[in-house]
Amino acid sequence: MSHDSANASPDLIEQQLVAYLDGELDAEGSHRVEELLAADPTVRQRLQRLERTWEMLDQLERSAVDEKFTRSTLEMLTVAAEEEVDQLQSEMPRRRRRWLIASGSLLAAGLAGFLVVALALPDPNRQLLEDLPVLENLDQYRHVDDIEFLRELNRENLFVEEPADAP
């Protein structure tokens, strides 16, 4: 096996080294590469250089997009949705057209409206989820006048629930 590997062309060795670094070799292939690495220091050096080059690509920045990009994309999609409705309108027979325009318009309007609102306004459901712990204990909290009193009770571990009695 080592003999075969040693006689392989440089290109083939390079292919195997890159695939090895990427975890793309099966067990047998990995084993062959490891034998070669153990036997040949020049191959080890090639592997190290390939690794270092790959790590250098970490210098490349990852892009973040801003709200402007998202909005302009949604605007573009809204136009596409409206064009779809127009196309449907021109293609369908008159009787079905009214229904289709209504539902198609609804879809386009829903897409545009929902997407714009979802981005522009805070999600009320999200807010409710955040407030849920308070809402669940609202009846008890109504009897408390200030937050410092609650904190004091919490420090005394008075909010820890007692386990239910065993059946």
Next chain:
Amino acid sequence: MVSESSARRYALRDPDVRLMLQVRDGSAVAFEELMQRYQGRLVTVLQHLVGSRDQAEDLAQEVFLRVYRARARYVPGAKFSTWLFTIANNAASNALRTLSRRREVSLRVRESGPMGASPMDAVIQASSGQIPARQLDKAEARDIVRMALAELNDRQRMAVLLNKFEGMSYADIAQTMELTPQAIKSLLSRARGNLREVLEPYFQHGDRPAKKNNLH
């Protein structure tokens, strides 16, 4: 043609496939979610592929438009990311062909000038004899890596970007680029070998790298 069992399997394993199926069924929320998850990733890959942030954003929007238009006939035949980047690869290929034609024209004009045809040549010429071997700072290192990447051909560069930024397997890259896994193995090997040769002087001595001819 994707079998029903395959489609079901992808839907089970990939939450983004499930989101896309909701888009198919009319969910605007699901589409928004997919956009939020992928817009940065798309622009990242496209920016390093085409070399321009503005163009990358235009292409990313084109990709989302194509996804939207294809929603009614969506059947999961791959991971969602693979499908999405296949669309991105196709959109980018068209753009790169146009860019390449423009570049040929401008290269013919620049080659007659003093700074040579390639940005890398310009950097080397500007620095030769002026800047001794030294450690390059982070911004310079980034520029050099960008230039080394730009020296690859379009297919090598795309394969490298999908491998590096998306962590795609050879099988997924093959599906994205419509090549075989063996072709991807060979492509990535050549690409990374080319990168190594170009960048080697930098990590050996901290020198600006020399450009190798005929990297393609």
